[in-house]
Amino acid sequence: MSELIEKAKNVKAASYLLANLSSTVKNDGLAKMAELLLENEELILTANRKDVENYQIKNNNKALIDRLTLTPKRIKEMADSLYTLISLPDPIGEVLSMWKRPNGLTIGQKRVPIGVIGIIYEARPNVTVDAAGLCLKSGNAVLLKGGSEAIHSNSAIIGVLKEAFRSSGIPEGAVELIESTNRETTLEMMKLNQYIDVLIPRGGAGLIQTVVQHATVPVIETGTGNCHVYVCEDADIEMAENIIVNAKTSRPAVCNAAETLLVDERIAERFLPHAIEILRNKGVEIRGCEKVQAIVSDVTTATEEDWSTEYLDYILAVKVVRNIDEAIAHINQYGTGHSEAIITSGYDHSQKFLQEVDAAAVYVNASTRFTDGAEFGFGAEIGISNQKLHARGPVGLKELTTVKYIIFGNGQIRE
Amino acid sequence: MSELIEKAKNVKAASYLLANLSSTVKNDGLAKMAELLLENEELILTANRKDVENYQIKNNNKALIDRLTLTPKRIKEMADSLYTLISLPDPIGEVLSMWKRPNGLTIGQKRVPIGVIGIIYEARPNVTVDAAGLCLKSGNAVLLKGGSEAIHSNSAIIGVLKEAFRSSGIPEGAVELIESTNRETTLEMMKLNQYIDVLIPRGGAGLIQTVVQHATVPVIETGTGNCHVYVCEDADIEMAENIIVNAKTSRPAVCNAAETLLVDERIAERFLPHAIEILRNKGVEIRGCEKVQAIVSDVTTATEEDWSTEYLDYILAVKVVRNIDEAIAHINQYGTGHSEAIITSGYDHSQKFLQEVDAAAVYVNASTRFTDGAEFGFGAEIGISNQKLHARGPVGLKELTTVKYIIFGNGQIRE
Numbered sequence: 001m002s003e004l005i006e007k008a009k010n011v012k013a014a015s016y017l018l019a020n021l022s023s024t025v026k027n028d029g030l031a032k033m034a035e036l037l038l039e040n041e042e043l044i045l046t047a048n049r050k051d052v053e054n055y056q057i058k059n060n061n062k063a064l065i066d067r068l069t070l071t072p073k074r075i076k077e078m079a080d081s082l083y084t085l086i087s088l089p090d091p092i093g094e095v096l097s098m099w100k101r102p103n104g105l106t107i108g109q110k111r112v113p114i115g116v117i118g119i120i121y122e123a124r125p126n127v128t129v130d131a132a133g134l135c136l137k138s139g140n141a142v143l144l145k146g147g148s149e150a151i152h153s154n155s156a157i158i159g160v161l162k163e164a165f166r167s168s169g170i171p172e173g174a175v176e177l178i179e180s181t182n183r184e185t186t187l188e189m190m191k192l193n194q195y196i197d198v199l200i201p202r203g204g205a206g207l208i209q210t211v212v213q214h215a216t217v218p219v220i221e222t223g224t225g226n227c228h229v230y231v232c233e234d235a236d237i238e239m240a241e242n243i244i245v246n247a248k249t250s251r252p253a254v255c256n257a258a259e260t261l262l263v264d265e266r267i268a269e270r271f272l273p274h275a276i277e278i279l280r281n282k283g284v285e286i287r288g289c290e291k292v293q294a295i296v297s298d299v300t301t302a303t304e305e306d307w308s309t310e311y312l313d314y315i316l317a318v319k320v321v322r323n324i325d326e327a328i329a330h331i332n333q334y335g336t337g338h339s340e341a342i343i344t345s346g347y348d349h350s351q352k353f354l355q356e357v358d359a360a361a362v363y364v365n366a367s368t369r370f371t372d373g374a375e376f377g378f379g380a381e382i383g384i385s386n387q388k389l390h391a392r393g394p395v396g397l398k399e400l401t402t403v404k405y406i407i408f409g410n411g412q413i414r415e
Numbered sequence: 416m417s418e419l420i421e422k423a424k425n426v427k428a429a430s431y432l433l434a435n436l437s438s439t440v441k442n443d444g445l446a447k448m449a450e451l452l453l454e455n456e457e458l459i460l461t462a463n464r465k466d467v468e469n470y471q472i473k474n475n476n477k478a479l480i481d482r483l484t485l486t487p488k489r490i491k492e493m494a495d496s497l498y499t500l501i502s503l504p505d506p507i508g509e510v511l512s513m514w515k516r517p518n519g520l521t522i523g524q525k526r527v528p529i530g531v532i533g534i535i536y537e538a539r540p541n542v543t544v545d546a547a548g549l550c551l552k553s554g555n556a557v558l559l560k561g562g563s564e565a566i567h568s569n570s571a572i573i574g575v576l577k578e579a580f581r582s583s584g585i586p587e588g589a590v591e592l593i594e595s596t597n598r599e600t601t602l603e604m605m606k607l608n609q610y611i612d613v614l615i616p617r618g619g620a621g622l623i624q625t626v627v628q629h630a631t632v633p634v635i636e637t638g639t640g641n642c643h644v645y646v647c648e649d650a651d652i653e654m655a656e657n658i659i660v661n662a663k664t665s666r667p668a669v670c671n672a673a674e675t676l677l678v679d680e681r682i683a684e685r686f687l688p689h690a691i692e693i694l695r696n697k698g699v700e701i702r703g704c705e706k707v708q709a710i711v712s713d714v715t716t717a718t719e720e721d722w723s724t725e726y727l728d729y730i731l732a733v734k735v736v737r738n739i740d741e742a743i744a745h746i747n748q749y750g751t752g753h754s755e756a757i758i759t760s761g762y763d764h765s766q767k768f769l770q771e772v773d774a775a776a777v778y779v780n781a782s783t784r785f786t787d788g789a790e791f792g793f794g795a796e797i798g799i800s801n802q803k804l805h806a807r808g809p810v811g812l813k814e815l816t817t818v819k820y821i822i823f824g825n826g827q828i829r830e
Contacts, residue, residue, distance in 0.1 A: 016747060020770060099792060105781055107791055114803045115773065193627070197803045212608070216627055218634070218804040239826040246828035332431060354821045355435060358530065366520055366824025375829065376522055376820070377514065388529045388612045388817040389633040390805035402803040405791070406769045409781025411654040413661035414790065 004185050007176035008116075008143060008195035014173030015115045015141035021170065023090035026136055029168035030086050033133065034079035036164045037157070041075050047156035048125065055123075055149045068123045068150055078129040081380060085137045088379040091397045092139045095406075106408040111401045113139030118189060118196040119382075120211055122203035123147035128157045131202075132175045134382050138400035141174050143196060145189055147203075148181035155179060190215035200395070202383055205310070220391055220399075222383030225255030225338035226310045227368045230327040230353070232344035233266040239365060240343040241275050244316075246367040247341065249282045253312045255384055256339045256361075256371040260307060260317040262327045268320045269295055276318070284314045291320035307334040324349055328356045335359060338386045339368035360386050360393040419600050422591035423531075423558055423610035429588030430530045430556035436585065438505040441551055444583035445501050448548065449494035451579045452572070456490050462571035463540065470538075470564050483538045483565055493544040496795060500552045503794040506812045507554045510821075521823040526816045528554030533604060533611040534797075535626055537618035538562035543572045546617075547590045549797050553815035556589050558611060560604055562618075563596035570594060605630035615810070617798055620725070635806055635814075637798030640670030640753035641725045642783045645742040645768070647759035648681040654780060655758040656690050659731075661782040662756065664697045668727045670799055671754045671776075671786040675722060675732040677742045683735045684710055691733070699729045706735035722749040739764055743771045750774060753801045754783035775801050775808040 001009075037044070048070040055068060091111055098108035117140045121127045128146060135142035146154045158177040165172050178185060190199060190211060199219045201211040211219055229247050231240045247258035263271055272295050276286050286292075287302040299318070306317040307330070321327045324342075331340050341363035342353040350364045361371040371393065373381025378396035385391045391399035416424075452459070463485040470483060506526055513523035532555045536542045543561060550557035561569045573592040580587050593600060605614060605626060614634045616626040626634055644662050646655045662673035678686055687710050691701050701707075702717040714733070721732040722745070736742045739757075746755050756778035757768040765779045776786040786808065788796025793811035800806040806814035 016771065016773065019773070101790070101792055105785060212631055218636075218802060220804070221633075236826070242826065242828055250829055350823075356431065358431065358434070359819065361820040361822060363822045364824060366822055366827040367829050369829035370520060370822065370827065371820075375516070377516055387633060389635070392817050393820050402807050404774065405776040405786075405808050407776060407778045407781055407785065408765075409779060411651070411657065412781040412785065413657055414665055414782050414784040 003180050004178055004188055004192075007178060008192055010173035011116050011141040011143045011176050012195045014171040015113070017171045018136070018139050018141050018174055019092075019113050019115075021139065025169055026090065026139070027086045029136055029165060029170045030082045030133055032164040032168045033129070033161055034082040036160045037075055037079050037129065040156075040160045041072060044075060044153065044156045044160065045070055045072070047152040050152045051150050064123055064149070068125070068153075070125055070153060074126060078126055081130060082133045085133050085380055088137065088397060090137065091401050096403065103412050104410065105412050108406045109403050110406050111398075112404045114400060114402050115197040116141050116143060116195055117400065118143045118145070118192070118199040118217065120145045120186060120189070120199065120201045120207065121147065122207060123149035125150050125153040125157060127202055128154050128177070129161070130380070131382060132161050134380055134397065134400060136170065136174060138397045140400055143176050143178065143189070145178045145186055151179060151181060187214055190217060193217050200382055220383075220385050220395060221387040222385050222395065223255045224310060224336045224386060225257070225384070226260070226308060226334060226336045227256060227258045227339045228260045228262055228331050228335060229258045229341045229343065229368065230262040230321075230324070230331070231264060231267060231271055232324060232342055232346065232349050233264040234346045234349065235267060235271070235343040236345060237267070237271055240271060241278060243341065243343055243365070243367050244275060245278055245282060247369055248279065248284055248316050249314070250367075250369055252314055255310075256368050257312070258316070258341075258368050259309065259311050260319065260334070262319050262321050262330060264324070264327070265291065265320050265322055268292075272296055272318070279316060282314075284316050286316055286318055288318040289320060292318045310336070324352060328353065332358050336386055337388075338384065339363065339371040341366060341368050360384065418595050419593055419603055419607075422593060423607055425588035426531050426556040426558045426591050427610045429586040430528070432586045433551070433554050433556050433589055434507075434528050434530075436554065440584055441505065441554070442501045444551055444580060444585045445497045445548055447579040447583045448544070448576055449497040451575045452490055452494050452544065455571075455575045456487060459490060459568065459571045459575065460485055460487070462567040465567045466565050479538055479564070483540070483568075485540055485568060489541060493541055496545060497548045500548045500795055503552065503812060505552065506816050511818065518827050519825065520827050523821045524818050525821050526813075527819045529815060529817050530612040531556050531558060531610060532815065533558045533560070533607070533614045533632065535560045535601060535604070535614065535616045535622065536562065537622060538564035540565050540568040540572060542617055543569050543592070544576070545795070546797060547576050549795055549812065549815060551585065551589060553812045555815055558591050558593065558604070560593045560601055566594060566596060602629055605632060608632050615797060635798075635800050635810060636802040637800050637810065638670045639725060639751045639801060640672070640799070641675070641723060641749060641751045642671060642673050642754045643675045643677055643746050643750060644673045644756045644758065644783065645677040645736075645739070645746070646679060646682060646686055647739060647757055647761065647764050648679040649761045649764065650682060650686070650758040651760060652682070652686055655686060656693060658756065658758055658780070658782050659690060660693055660697060662784055663694060663699055663731050664729070665782075665784055667729055670725075671783050672727070673731070673756075673783050674724065674726050675734065675749070677734050677736050677745060679739070679742070680706065680735050680737055683707075687711055687733070694731060697729075699731050701731055701733055703733040704735060707733045725751070739767060743768065747773050751801055752803075753799065754778065754786040756781060756783050775799065
């Protein structure tokens with residue numbers, strides 16, 4: 001039996017046991033995970049140094065090295081994220097509703113774990129801990145396939161987590177890491193419908209699209225955010241400036257950062273010159289439509305491609321629109337359905353935007369940067385879904401559950 | 416532009432308008448659909464006769480001919496199903512919860528349509544009306560691909576539905592039928608992530624598996640039901656007999672019919688001889704394990720394959736199990752996660768079964784046949800999902816929706 005199938009079977013078997021664990025056992029397990037991660041800091045850092053050195057021999061992608069590298073501070077953050085999970089309510093077992101039918105059957109809809117979650121991710125060892133923690137708290141078993149660059153770090157971490165499980169009465173198969181680093185194994189994992197209930201890719205657009213294209217296991221697609229801020233004709237100009245600066249520059253590399261600014265033509269001349277100046281002072285490159293260029297002459301031309309690009313960088317596309325209808329149409333055409341904001345003082349404009357924009361999170365007078373599990377008050381999350389099936393927006397503990405109908409009869413048969 | 420892309424674009428464009436229709440407009444549209452279907456009965460029946468005749472020239476699958484053939488009674492039933500939809504509450508616009516964050520942001524979770532639903536189905540013209548009605552009521556646009564055998568019937572029905580939409584202020588693109596009957600078009604449709612938000616295959620296991628294997632659009636998998644009835648050691652024998660007879664024979668061809676009977680060894684000798692006699696009198700072929708054969712000598716041997724087979728026929732696999740643990744393990748191994756029942760008088764047994772069986776619907780002392788939108792009190796449904804993502808159990812109006820976060824700020828930016 002291949003490593004993949006053997007581990008998939010372990011995880012599947014463990015999933016039935018996990019579904020029945022009490023909150024106390026799960027929380028004790030999370031605490032033990034945190035404790036042992038801190039205790040084994042040196043072991044984990046040693047393994048991580050091996051990964052970083054191996055990577056650096058042949059490559060020099062600084063962003064990747066940064067994501068790959070662990071430090072005592074990062075290990076402390078991993079442990080902290082587990083303590084946060086302990087403090088969150090256990091989603092499992094809640095009966096969402098229960099009703100009685102005319103024939104006497106009582107039907108309840110109960111929240112239960114999904115079962116087995118497969119996570120395919122890049123060279124970020126912290127995801128190993130995040131995913132294991134979220135899945136344990138939500139009663140799911142998890143099969144992990146991390147980036148090959150992080151294999152030693154991940155193996156060391158998984159060893160520690162399994163030790164925590166052993167000493168907490170949690171089945172060890174609750175988490176398994178696929179150590180094989182060949183691409184065929186990953187592709188095979190995407191088609192293991194027999195063992196895996198849902199796949200969640202975590203990483204860049206390339207990884208996510210590979211999973212969407214090849215998986216037969218249902219996928220929760222996360223992360224692509226081509227987000228817009230629309231400055232309506234009646235916007236408070238100072239508020240609009242603050243919000244676009246925040247949405248673009250507070251953390252450009254994340255999915256809830258703004259990529260395009262839309263400005264109503266009735267406010268463009270008053271708003272754009274100063275807004276562009278502030279953005280440029282923050283290091284943002286502006287690419288604009290002709291109307292933008294007519295107002296601020298030295299702006300580069302935005303092409304059709306710019307409207308659909310998630311820069312994840314200090315670049316902002318800017319377009320002047322005739323009215324709110326054009327703004328909404330632009331967003332619905334080019335956006336990825338992630339986070340969209342309007343800045344307005346008009347009631348009708350706010351209502352129209354909230355109603356007609358098709359996205360996971362639609363904001364009035366706030367930065368798109370708030371689309372995040374912690375900011376929404378959900379605590380931890382495994383990503384932001386911008387698909388419509390199952391989970392839309394932050395994927396937290398509740399979104400890692402499904403329902404089961406429980407039906408209480410006393411001999412009912414159907415006529 | 417191909418027919419597929421052109422119609423997919425129409426449907427996508429219509430979906431934005433549909434999301435904003437009031438319940439009144441949608442209900443008026445449903446009434447008009449029903450009215451015009453009845454008025455155009457002759458036109459539809461004529462088209463249907465052409466389909467049936469074309470099919471009969473080369474084939475003689477009686478079940479297919481039965482499903483394909485329309486009658487005045489069936490058209491009346493289609494119209495009635497639309498009137499049922501009018502009577503159901505509109506799921507759209509409900510704000511499921513709304514809360515305020517420490518920074519003053521107010522966040523609401525609002526129920527909205529999914530957008531565009533693609534339905535791939537077999538030669539059942541009634542699905543054309545069911546799907547169009549459910550999607551309209553839930554604010555979704557729908558792209559239909561029906562079985563080629565029903566093409567004239569479906570075209571006639573769609574013509575009538577579009578006329579109803581025109582006269583009700585509903586965009587005509589709210590429903591489109593792909594008339595091309597080649598397989599490549601269907602495969603292409605399964606990968607139209609740009610235009611289609613979810614695919615729902617309706618039909619046999621072969622169709623569903625084809626969609627699961629080839630689709631990149633998220634799929635709601637419906638319909639495969641290898642359902643079990645477990646007669647516990649402490650069951651009321653008469654109740655158990657009534658339930659297994661009902662679960663197996665009231666409608667063997669549907670997904671919530673029982674396929675395997677599990678009997679505790681402590682009750683097997685008292686229960687099996689009479690139960691098997693009744694089942695056989697109803698025309699059921701029994702295939703049993705060795706222990707069953709030891710009790711009722713002329714039972715055919717059940718093979719490993721029998722335990723995983725959805726017969727959809729007058730055949731029942733029967734297995735004697737040591738205890739409830741073996742019953743639950745058997746169900747979780749061989750079942751398809753659809754509908755599972757225990758017959759017991761024991762509190763602990765009922766609780767254990769409800770907790771540990773991993774299925775969409777778990778019954779105590781009732782027939783598996785109740786897993787159905789109408790029986791659950793949801794009204795209409797488009798199928799029974801036995802996947803865990805998004806919808807599990809009957810897929811009714813609520814399951815054809817997603818959520819959108821609406822966020823009310825007054826200038827908040829993220830630190």
